[in-house]
Amino acid sequence: NAGVTQTPKFQVLKTGQSMTLQCAQDMNHNSMYWYRQDPGMGLRLIYYSASEGTTDKGEVPNGYNVSRLNKREFSLRLESAAPSQTSVYFCASTGSYSYNEQFFGPGTRLTVL
Amino acid sequence: GENVEQHPSTLSVQEGDSAVIKCTYSDSASNYFPWYKQELGKRPQLIIDIRSNVGEKKDQRIAVTLNKTAKHFSLHITETQPEDSAVYFCAAPPEWDSGAGSYQLTFGKGTKLSVIP
Secondary structure: OOOEEEEOOEEEEOOOOOEEEEEEEOOOOOEEEEEEEEOOOEEEEEEEEOOOOOOEEOOOOOOEEEEEOOOOEEEEEEOOOOHHHOEEEEEEEEOOOOOOOOEEOOOEEEEEO | OOOEEEEOOEEEEEOOOOEEEEEEEOOOOOOEEEEEEEOOOOOOEEEEEEEOOOOEEEEOOEEEEEEOOOOEEEEEEOOOOHHHOEEEEEEEOOOEEOOOOEEOOEEOOOEEEEEEO
């Protein structure tokens, strides 16, 4: 099993450009999450999807959109990138109906110039 | 929503000594408290968790204690080794989504632990 995978690993954008971060998991998990990690700020939840077909805002959703394409895939889109969105983005997944471990992907390091 | 505060932000210990990291949370309904370890350039990984029906849980050199009355929980690492050097995050869920059967986590800001050989 690959676990949680993310693409790309690194990306540099100019202000105003758009891009989509991809995430996939092969653990048959229902719940998936997108976090951003900034120095000294810990991990902050952007959006999550409790199950296929549902998405909800987290703590810092402004400037982002998400799509739960199917049970395996959960993408994060930046429509018009801003320097404040420079960060490391992590996708995570977990099983449902109990407090289970969240498994994280390897992360995407995004720089917006 | 849930608020999680973590202290200290940095911690240096001599190899073989113990390390303690403390977290407080605000939502008295929280009943699951995981700890994640993140090595430099790597993804966070769960190292231990505790549910509110127990006050302490141990796994070899690591342990977590929970005080629900005071709303704080702590990570204890004994006999520290250089490979324990990493950033540690505590977390707590603000609520359980019973309709969706899911939960979210609010993370503390992290503690950078350095173990000096």
